[in-house]
Amino acid sequence: MTKIAMTSLALLGLATPALAASTPQQVLHDPNRPVAAVAGELGVTPLQFATCFAGVTPARTADELNGARERDNKAILLPCLQAINPAIDNARLDAVMDKYRGGAPAN
Numbered sequence: 001m002t003k004i005a006m007t008s009l010a011l012l013g014l015a016t017p018a019l020a021a022s023t024p025q026q027v028l029h030d031p032n033r034p035v036a037a038v039a040g041e042l043g044v045t046p047l048q049f050a051t052c053f054a055g056v057t058p059a060r061t062a063d064e065l066n067g068a069r070e071r072d073n074k075a076i077l078l079p080c081l082q083a084i085n086p087a088i089d090n091a092r093l094d095a096v097m098d099k100y101r102g103g104a105p106a107n
Contacts, residue, residue, distance in 0.1 A: 024050040041096045043085045052080035
């Protein structure tokens with residue numbers, strides 16, 4: 001395992017299991033999330049993206065798309081992805097995630 005992959009896994013460990021939305025395997029097989037497409041545009045592998053994303057708690061309602069949950073999720077996702085690909089910045093992450101985000105959850 002590369003040093004970058006190990007760093008990513010260590011960062012993932014900062015998210016407590018109680019708050020984690022899913023496992024990397026669940027993220028990889030989520031029919032509502034185009035993991036391979038998102039990962040490709042971010043320059044990471046699907047497994048790397050899924051490992052970082054597993055620590056995120058997705059919004060359950062439209063009200064949760066902005067605010068504390070979004071900031072908390074980005075505080076987990078962005079540093080984890082940057083440990084793998086330092087070229088990913090906040091604007092790039094937002095653009096890619098917005099491109100592939102489904103419709104807003106119902107309130």
